[in-house]
Amino acid sequence: xxxxxxxxxxxxxxxxxxxxxxxxxxxxxxxxxxxxxxxxxxxxxxxxxxxxxxxxxxxxxxxxxxxxxxxxxxxxxxxxxxxxxxxxxxxxxxxxxxxxxxxxxxxxxxxxxxxxxxxxxxxxxxxxxxxxxxxxxxxxxxxxxxxxxxxxxxxxxxxxxxxxxxxxxxxxxxxxxxxxxxxxxxxxxxxxxxxxxxxxxxxxxxxxxxxxxxxxxxxxxxxxxxxxxxxxxxxxxxxxxxxxxxxxxxxxxxxxxxxxxxxxxxxxxxxxxxxxxxxxxxxxxxxxxxxxxxxxxxxxxxxxxxxxxxxxxxxxxxxxxxxxxxxxxxxxxxxxxxxxxxxx
Amino acid sequence: xxxxxxxxxxxxxxxxxxxxxxxxxxxxxxxxxxxxxxxxxxxxxxxxxxxxxxxxxxxxxxxxxxxxxxxxxxxxxxxxxxxxxxxxxxxxxxxxxxxxxxxxxxxxxxxxxxxxxxxxxxxxxxxxxxxxxxxxxxxxxxxxxxxxxxxxxxxxxxxxxxxxxxxxxxxxxxxxxxxxxxxxxxxxxxxxxxxxxxxxxxxxxxxxxxxxxxxxxxxxxxxxxxxxxxxxxxxxxxxxxxxxxxxxxxxxxxxxxxxxxxxxxxxxxxxxxxxxxxxxxxxxxxxxxxxxxxxxxxxxxxxxxxxxxxxxxxxxxxxxxxxxxxxxxxxxxxxxxxxxxxxx
Numbered sequence: 001x002x003x004x005x006x007x008x009x010x011x012x013x014x015x016x017x018x019x020x021x022x023x024x025x026x027x028x029x030x031x032x033x034x035x036x037x038x039x040x041x042x043x044x045x046x047x048x049x050x051x052x053x054x055x056x057x058x059x060x061x062x063x064x065x066x067x068x069x070x071x072x073x074x075x076x077x078x079x080x081x082x083x084x085x086x087x088x089x090x091x092x093x094x095x096x097x098x099x100x101x102x103x104x105x106x107x108x109x110x111x112x113x114x115x116x117x118x119x120x121x122x123x124x125x126x127x128x129x130x131x132x133x134x135x136x137x138x139x140x141x142x143x144x145x146x147x148x149x150x151x152x153x154x155x156x157x158x159x160x161x162x163x164x165x166x167x168x169x170x171x172x173x174x175x176x177x178x179x180x181x182x183x184x185x186x187x188x189x190x191x192x193x194x195x196x197x198x199x200x201x202x203x204x205x206x207x208x209x210x211x212x213x214x215x216x217x218x219x220x221x222x223x224x225x226x227x228x229x230x231x232x233x234x235x236x237x238x239x240x241x242x243x244x245x246x247x248x249x250x251x252x253x254x255x256x257x258x259x260x261x262x263x264x265x266x267x268x269x270x271x272x273x274x275x276x277x278x279x280x281x282x283x284x285x286x287x288x289x290x291x292x293x294x295x296x297x298x299x300x301x302x303x304x305x306x307x308x309x310x311x312x313x314x315x316x317x318x319x320x321x322x323x324x325x326x327x328x329x330x331x332x333x334x335x336x337x338x339x340x341x342x343x344x
Numbered sequence: 345x346x347x348x349x350x351x352x353x354x355x356x357x358x359x360x361x362x363x364x365x366x367x368x369x370x371x372x373x374x375x376x377x378x379x380x381x382x383x384x385x386x387x388x389x390x391x392x393x394x395x396x397x398x399x400x401x402x403x404x405x406x407x408x409x410x411x412x413x414x415x416x417x418x419x420x421x422x423x424x425x426x427x428x429x430x431x432x433x434x435x436x437x438x439x440x441x442x443x444x445x446x447x448x449x450x451x452x453x454x455x456x457x458x459x460x461x462x463x464x465x466x467x468x469x470x471x472x473x474x475x476x477x478x479x480x481x482x483x484x485x486x487x488x489x490x491x492x493x494x495x496x497x498x499x500x501x502x503x504x505x506x507x508x509x510x511x512x513x514x515x516x517x518x519x520x521x522x523x524x525x526x527x528x529x530x531x532x533x534x535x536x537x538x539x540x541x542x543x544x545x546x547x548x549x550x551x552x553x554x555x556x557x558x559x560x561x562x563x564x565x566x567x568x569x570x571x572x573x574x575x576x577x578x579x580x581x582x583x584x585x586x587x588x589x590x591x592x593x594x595x596x597x598x599x600x601x602x603x604x605x606x607x608x609x610x611x612x613x614x615x616x617x618x619x620x621x622x623x624x625x626x627x628x629x630x631x632x633x634x635x636x637x638x639x640x641x642x643x644x645x646x647x648x649x650x651x652x653x654x655x656x657x658x659x660x661x662x663x664x665x666x667x668x669x670x671x672x673x674x675x676x677x678x679x680x681x682x683x684x685x686x687x688x
Contacts, residue, residue, distance in 0.1 A: 096526045096527075096549045096550075096551075097549075098545075098549055100541070100545075101527075101537055101541065101546070101549070103526075103527055103528070103529070103549055105525070105526055105527065105528060107525070107526065107551070109553070178559070179559070182451070182556070182558035182559065183440050183449055183451060183558075184440070184447060184449065185447065185449065186447075194445070199444075199445070202442050202444055202445050203442075203445070205440075205442060206440040206441075206442055206445070206447055206449065207440075208451075208556055210453075210553050210554045210556075211553045212556065212559070213525075213551055213553070213555070215525040216521075216525075216555070216556070216559040216560060217559065
């Protein structure tokens with residue numbers, strides 16, 4: 001069975017393997033034992049309630065309980081920008097108009113902003129290629145919504161996710177070439193790397209602080225503002241189906257969109273319910289559907305995917321499933337349908 | 345014989361002809377009879393009335409006459425922008441530096457400003473090409489002799505806009521890169537708009553946030569602070585006077601806006617008042633100088649052979665008639681920049 005649980009010290013080897021399979025593309029999951037160990041330790045302290053909001057970061061792993069393999073990772077930052085500034089460009093509009101001269105022109109501008117300060121962030125999502133099946137992706141990504149629903153006091157009112165912007169096979173970003181490069185004589189890949197290792201604020205401080213008129217950028221750079229990398233489109237589609245929206249905030253390096261939602265309005269948060277566990281084996285007959293089910297513990301948080309009949313005031317779980325969640329008959333779990341209802 | 349004198353309303357046809365001949369350029373004469381007539385009226389009023397630097401909205405227009413025909417014109421605006429803000433771009437340097445990242449970049453930025461508002465402005469310079477060689481210096485510097493003599497009418501600093509680069513078809517690379525994006529007008533159309541609207545009115549539709557120069561096309565970057573070939577002579581004359589082209593450029597065509605301290609200008613520092621002696625037989629020491637009488641509405645300036653002997657400036661009767669002076673009047677005189685002319 002596939003189980004989501006908080007990362008622990010013993011997972012270091014598993015994370016290193018995962019990082020190796022991710023290659024250089026995922027800068028937030030570096031093949032670097034020291035940094036992974038620090039990340040694990042920060043997560044453990046966060047779950048233990050020993051860190052300030054500014055430092056809290058919750059990391060989860062997807063474990064194959066039969067082999068003990070680490071199949072994926074996902075994380076939540078409690079609040080971004082509280083220790084060092086969190087930067088985005090906001091795509092704004094300026095109208096230059098004069099009725100007398102018959103002039104009316106709209107101009108999009110990029111304003112450097114710290115508007116997302118204090119918001120929570122979905123980050124570091126990676127599923128090992130061998131496990132990209134059986135709805136593991138949905139379980140991995142959406143398990144975080146049950147955590148947000150269960151512990152809203154740990155998070156900001158809005159949750160954001162930065163989507164990778166457009167770049168080619170060589171890692172060349174047209175937006176970076178048109179803007180960042182002028183201010184910062186390094187490659188996008190290097191800027192991206194510095195971002196991954198937590199130096200983004202340094203880099204951001206070298207970027208233009210005054211609004212940039214998009215008109216002044218070459219067409220290929222203009223075209224990718226707010227656009228997602230081809231490989232990241234399914235992730236955007238998933239978040240959009242949960243109620244996330246692009247509100248005009250883009251990454252300062254590659255102009256990839258940041259999508260955002262009020263935590264309480266995310267579909268999987270809003271529709272999730274706490275219900276009692278009823279143990280049955282086998283699960284009752286009837287129309288079955290996939291549900292995300294979590295327990296209600298903080299440091300012992302678990303999520304699994306269950307294909308069962310619609311929960312009422314209680315949800316039917318097999319003893320094996322209940323054991324994976326560390327719950328027994330009558331105890332409460334939180335559940336929500338894995339996917340939004342198809343529009344009928 | 346050439347003479348510089350204040351414009352008269354009867355000069356309108358000649359001024360109009362020159363407005364057409366001077367062609368494209370935001371600093372040239374408006375190709376519009378009513379506007380030109382209005383300017384001439386303003387000038388006549390300015391020459392007829394007392395004024396101080398504080399009142400400051402006077403417009404003084406001079407003409408160059410060659411053998412009774414008007415072949416050139418030049419103006420002094422006591423206060424750039426009159427009672428409106430005067431817009432220009434200030435060239436600035438931002439240093440984007442990061443010690444931890446070992447980056448140190450200097451970024452050239454154009455920042456819209458009102459710095460030059462209210463300064464004395466030399467403007468509307470045009471000489472028919474056939475008379476430019478002999479008349480150019482006379483016309484340009486006669487204005488400064490007037491300023492030297494009527495110093496209390498003018499403030500401390502002075503500017504002169506030099507026409508920027510554009511081709512014969514009226515395409516200005518600077519305008520195409522910046523203004524055009526905000527106006528959907530080509531440079532010629534904007535020229536026309538200046539006839540019916542103040543430059544300030546139009547400036548207020550231009551981008552007001554700083555412009556990062558590295559983002560502009562090379563052609564536009566290369567046009568910054570450049571001067572149209574037709575303005576080489578006025579530029580050379582003003583440079584020798586002590587004008588400098590460093591910090592300011594025109595917001596429309598990117599041409600240099602020259603600035604100087606009025607009292608530091610060569611003509612103001614190296615001109616003096618002398619009593620006149622009229623004599624038919626000039627001593628051999630006489631050489632060609634730039635001279636003016638000390639009147640206001642009857643101001644006259646010319647090139648004349650002058651011999652200064654014991655503090656008296658001797659000129660011949662023809663020059664005296666030209667300058668409208670008699671024995672015992674006062675002349676203001678200065679050396680010519682161009683030594684080749686002295687022997688003319």
